[in-house]
Structures are given as C-alpha cells and as structure tokens.
Amino acid sequence: MASVHVVGSFNVDHVWRVATLPAPGATLTGSYATGPGGKGFNQAMAARRAGAATAFTCALGEDAGGQWARTLCAADGITLHAAASPAPTGTAGIYVDAQGRNCIVIGPGANATLTPGFVAGALADVAADAVVLAQLESPLDAVAQALDAGRAAGAACLLNPAPANVAIDETMLVRADILTPNETEFAALLLRHVGERIDADAVAGLDQPRLHALCRELLPHGSVVVTLGASGCFVSHPDHRPRGDTNACYRIAAEPAQVVDTTGAGDAFNGALAASLALRPGLPFIEHIRFAGHYAGRSTEHAGAALAMPLLPAT
Secondary structure (H helix, E strand, C coil), rough: CCCCCCCCCCCCEEEEEEECCCCCCCCCCEEEEEEEEEHHHHHHHHHHHHCCCEEEEEEECHHHHHHHHHHHHHCCCCCEEEEEEEECEEEEEEECCCCCEEEEEEEEEEEECHHHHHHHHHHCCCCCCCEEECCCCHHHHHHHHHHHHHHHCEEEEEEEECCCCCCCCHHHHCCCCCCCEEEHHHHHHHHHHCCCCEEEEEEEECCCHHHHHHHHHHCCCEEEEECHHHHCEEEECCCCHHHHCCEEEEEECCCCCCCCCCCHHHHHHHHHHHHHHHHHCCCCCHHHHHHHHHHHHHCCCCCHHHHHCCCCCCC
C-alpha cells in the first residue's frame, strides 16, 4: 500500500536551454531536449526516489505521451491510477537560461479532464499514516476531492499551491494541513486571502515575526512552509501545534548546490517532504524540512525535471 498519494499532472516537457530568457519579439538560438514532467509526476517521482511507496493519480491521453507516463511509472515502481482522456497528454514548453532560471508555458490537455469521481476511486485505500500531496495543475474539484479523501482517512494533507496564477478559495485552504507556497505563490495567496499586497521579491527579506504573522492569518489551523529559492525556506506552525519543533517559526538556509537547472526544485522539495513525513512520522518537522531541502538542492545539479530527481534507497 502506498505511503504517499500524489494527485496531479503529467506533462511531456519540451526544454530549450538559452543564454537569456526570451523577451517579447526575440528569436533565440538554444539547445533542445524533451523529458517527462508536470508538477504531479515530478513530485511523485521525488517521493518514490526519496524512498516512499508512492501512488500517482492523473489523467492521460491515449497517445505516445500517455504510454510514456505508464512506462516511466512502471520502471520506478510507482502505482499509477490514470484516467483515460480523449484529450492529448499534457505538454509544457520550458526555457532555461545560463543561470538555471526558467519560464514555463503549459498546455493542460488531458490534465484538465481529471474528475473528482476518478480521484475518489483511486484514493479509496488511503491509510491514516499516509500523506496526500496535491498541486493546482488539475481541476480544482479533483484537487479538493484528493484532500477530502486524505482528511477522511486521517492522513496528512499537503497542498502545494502552484502555479501561482491559479486562484483558490478559502474552502481549499481549510482542507490543507500543510501549505507549501514559493514566494510568488505566497504573495498571490496573501493578496487574495489576507488583503496584504507584498511583492514576491520582498518576501524573503521580511523579518521573522512579520512572516509568521502573515502565515498565521493565511492558514491559522495548519503549517506553512514558504520556499524561498536561494534564501532557503521559512516554516510557520500554529503556536499550539508545532509538529514536534521547539519553535513555532524559523528559517532554514538553502543547501549549497552546483546549480544546473532549477526547473523541478520545488517539486523535488514537496515530494521529498511528503516522503519524509510518511516514512519518519516521529521526527520533529524541522528534520523533514532539512531532508527536503537537501533533496531539492541535489535535484538542481542535473538538467530536467522528473528524471533529475535523486534516487535514494526505497523503504
């Protein structure tokens, strides 16, 4: 039985490496590669390669991309629950510059056809000691169903509110035990749910009490982990529920890394965090964060998304 259940997207990634990211009207020359991706699949691969028995629920087209997803899941030992879709398998166009920064355009395709009913069936066997992990590249009613299934089973529900341009309402937030935005997603959530306008580039520079207060307004009942790229991450717990930590809030520095490509770093962090929570439930939360940060750092040292996830021994 899976200890991590990931519900989300699978994309065929088309990646161009260029000296600088494209500007409007620009024509650039670069190198091209293709590979598997999608936030859901990236996170499922990270959870599995970080050692957790992992199930992945998604929608796939009846095409070469869909068959590729099935082959990859089988090769890595991921239990796949794939809804067959008449739409083509999802795609993404990714540009990566010489500093490892990226910009991405997504064609949802089959990902947009995932239904709550299919998700409910796929997650019918979730155990109380499992972790359910979801993002926002799937229909929001399917995401809500995934979190509802986890909560009904007593499992930990981890919501990665990405990408930032997808707006979620209060009912989605209350379903999450742990929320993991990056600084752009955090700024978008604050504007929508707290009424605070903060520039994403300014988030990492906010002092700890201010960040903690904003996190408590955003998700009073749960923990918030704001990933800050090269600035590491910030963790905020409810004062009455610090998840085994000594402090209700703290910063963790980023792991040193020889960065090649940051495309899947956030997904690596989320998948590894879910795996650590499922495999080592007795540890203080800070140890899960350190593990996830180390894992994400290692993922940036290789080009690609899903296939760049470091392989650790399975448990």
